[in-house]
Amino acid sequence: MSPETSLLRESLTDPLTHEDVTASTVGAVDVFDVDPAYDATLGELPDDRFLDREVSWLRFNQRVLELAEDESVPLLERVRFAAIFASNLDEFFMVRVAGLKRRIAAGLAVPSASGLQPREVLDLIWQRTTELMQRHASCFRDKIIPALAEQQIQLQRWSDLDKEQQRKLKKLFKERVFPVLTPLAVDPAHPFPYISGLSLNLAVLVRNPKTGKEHFARVKVPPKFDRFIAVDEQRFVPLEDVIAEHLKPLFPGMQVVTVHTFRVTRNEDLEVEEDDAENLLHALEKGLQRRRFGPPVRLEVEESIDAHVLDLLVTELGMSASEVVSVPGPLDLRGLHDIADLDRAELKYPAFLPSTHALLAEVESASPVDIFGAVRERDVLLHHPYDSFSTSVQRLLEQAAADPHVLAIKQTLYRTSGDSPIIEALIDAAEAGKEVLVIVEIKARFDERANIKWARKLEQSGCHVVYGLVGLKTHCKLALVVRDEPDGIRRYAHLGTGNYNPKTARLYEDLGLLTADPNLTDDVAHLFNNLSGYARHPSYEHLLVAPHTVRDGLVERIRREVTHHEVGRPARIRIKANSVVDEVVIDALYDASRAGVPVQLLTRGICALRPGVPGLSEMVEVRSILGRFLEHSRVFWFENAGDPEVLIGSADLMHRNLDRRVEVLTPLLAQATKDEVGRMLDVSFAEGTSAWHLQSDGTWQRRTTDDGGQPLLDLQEWLIQQSRRRKA
Template identity: 40%
Template structure:
């Protein structure tokens, strides 16, 4: 009997995450991508890694400090994981800077875009920057000396700072140390008067640093970046009277979390580096020297200044289905379900669903969950308008959504101000489900209209995240969604759902049942198979069930963008499991769960990944596609992605992700195929519209004598 729990069958979660980030870095290396997009991919890897350090590495450090010895699925203690990932992260940082200095900066220079160092400036540029420094930077710079009466200052999270070693002009000692935070008021990248030449703000500060320390000689200055532990430990129990105030309080505390990582310029002397490490109380294992600009997120600021469409992906707008125009939206959804595949299908119909409901006199109530929304959300605006029009509007705002807490607290307050009933979810659980309910009076009946999605109600990220959504008026789904909101807003235990499955517990148990059913079919010689797409697989128990399915001979196809602790190709354990990862222009974010079911496939979409937190500690929804045409459409979408040989990496038995061999085969880029299909639909509808308009122009009037300007009199 195979022991599916054995650590040798599992990969460490954090190492798997680093492997994912390296796949993103690979897009920055790929010369087939437009140059500015490659630079953007590199910036994304830095943002990804920063968040990973602030949350995951910080969590490991906390476990080590508390003396936790519990091993992960791969058999490693927190101490072993922390040492392992700190070293691996250092190698990835080196790889990032190799991509920057050896590939991207030279390529940008060939296109005429140059990032200058201080010693490359012309005299005229120095004059320009001196004026800029004195007017824009000098008033906000605060040099902070470090001595017996002036202790080391607090350095905020995610800030760029300059460390300075000085010598007093009448002394020999070089013992004087100071730091100053690089201001963010003028942006990170400064455009020079000469076209296409730029300089980083920290270089400008260092150029005129001497003016801040009269009477002293600067012996050394260096740039460093600080990250802190940003986990938000919110008490969410019976002793917490007001969760909104608790989150606001913890947000302030979080800013002072322990320093978890420091990145310094490689030109830093050993003496100054040692001094800073001691003052910052950071582990030397998480102190990294880099050969280039500290903090690669400067690239995103620089890219905003480089308006060169030819070096970008072509502009793309998803298909906006004319069926779902405001005048016909509810009538169309009443007739049939609509599947939306974003961004290839526009997110506008989802926004319009709420906007139309807000102004429709037949709509009685709107209920909705919000996890992440944009800074100027049209959905928030529409919900406020609906409340002002006298409709019952209830919104669950998840104020514990990581790094969106402050934004969501703001929106919660704003919605309350406009008369919306705002709730903050179930005690002890994050609400990650994406669902909206519109209750409408039609003749002598009440009809429920529902949107269920795999992604957030964010009209901005919907343009570059791939997600799926369902618009339906199905009575059973509507009743289930109504029950969900009763659970979220009141005291309710419905006992069962007609069609939906809900975490905690419900989604896990349902997927277990479906896997068991496929195992039984495989053993009986019936058609069996599992096809799933999600962002991460880190739940050990779920992996064991997939191993059991493979052991029974069930073919398992998994498309996983990010983490997977599962291994493939292990005899008697995972021989029938294949894992693909697609990293491309759009961030793969949709979740699909499909089961062969003896030739009568079942297809579900969900807000949940197969992570312990999603299955056990969050409110998530998994919902079926009941219409055959929609099931077929999603299965076809999955198959298109499975055949991709451009942006797909295939997991190997040794744990590496390797691109498919394209020698002798046609290029098959799933995201580009979906873009082409979307453009074809747009072209088809435009052609039909043009034909309709042309026909209308030549239609005879029913009464040629009517003059609209005079009210119809002859």
């Protein structure tokens, strides 16, 4: 899986955009259920205080599209944002829309927290997505293609090519593409073929010249080939154009009347029964086989499609006309990643190489620093991608695997890369005779196959592999190293906000704590025992762990800020998360605002809280920052009467994270680590920092310049410059 693919999935699945956005795989909780615990806090709060989460997500993807439209963004990065927008929307339909339709059909869906009925939500989704898809197509056709042409990168259709270029592609078609194509006719002897989800297809109408009778056939565009075929180094044409112009050899003796492209999105919301934990792996594998046959939820066609061909597709696919989206071609712009990958450095963000954290940097030596010695001295707060993952987290595990004094390594794995050095380090440790426990979450959405593969490879190498807890996904990011030292056994831990994936660590903004503080490592050790055995330890001395204590712990701290404020002590709440949806926490934040406590939220994706509502949320400010890197860390700052309490971790403020996952929030105990986070938050919320600002009606306003027209500070560029200064 490419880093770009992972980036896309984060938009939904965490989302941009790789974490789930529906109910748990057991389907026990409806996505529209409101936690009954918050009923007691309603009091005088208005019924319309929550923004709809689905509409909020669509507005997130609109912000992605705005980056594709932004001429101040390097051109090939705009191309990538256009591709990300397309993939984000695909997964939104595959999961969110599919799940909503399934629940409506089963009579299970209830009104959302925003008060909208499920059918109203679905209607809004279709209205907004149709508008966004049209805007996306216009951006590609009217802005990106001309801008690329100015840089001698030509994205053309078949009719734009000259004769020599067409001859070249005809030869390529004959030699490479034609042998792979399979025309599938539709007639009494040939039923309408199965159309796989997200595949690009040609609807072909052919005529028998002897009888004059017309017949329908489907030709699938082979996904193994590049989406845009290179005519030369800087000129490209959609693969379906090449196929459409050379269909005669596929239908000898027939006349090709019309050719139209279409694309189907299917329900890929995987459900697995977890009643029998021993068979979870096999049940998941069977579920993966069924996923590709999910019912269709969206049909995309080009605007030029013939009405009777469209009617045929709608009828045969069992869809309604309301589920059809017509846009200017070409369809499926996910393939723009290939264009964004062109070797044109001047059209991309300037190259950036993460630096080794100052506390882990080599000192007058060519050999790597002793990670254990450095962490024994003090806690180390890592900020990726500005701090290198490979010379910190990866090096910790590699040194642990090779160190004869290390007795055991324990690790959670939610997602990792295909050629993961993390996996290799764990295997090396097991083969060296160390005790290695790996909690592999095989239900990580869209990474199930990869995680099953890694789980088996780890098991075969002698690692103890556990698939997590029945009914819960293990989403926390933890590593624990147990080392025999002269003064006794010492534990070292890494607690992070992001996955153990070296590739996405260069693209995602995340925080991680390296610590040997027994206050934290003891809690981590207890948690691993809970995950691997029958021990149940729902409360911990310092960690907040979902599904037991994260929500209550956060609400308790929010209410403590109210108490501080009421007696005149310093009080403030700052939260950075991917999504803020949970009604209990939002109501607590409303209460804090009404009491006069300043509340600042930095949310990349969904936010169901309405800021700036008189008498409700006048003290709440909500910002969103999107850019070169995917903002992914979760931070919870409580001023606490001048002695700030700061937590980082894996949990977003969503039902799935707080109720159906094992999540961990860890406090930063060292003052230096708190100060680092404080500086980052100060800049994030500074008036001079560029960001989108959420309005009380749910819309977002982007501010990139000050009142005098001068550019505002780019947070991520500022952090890059800070990293370079430290390196120098």
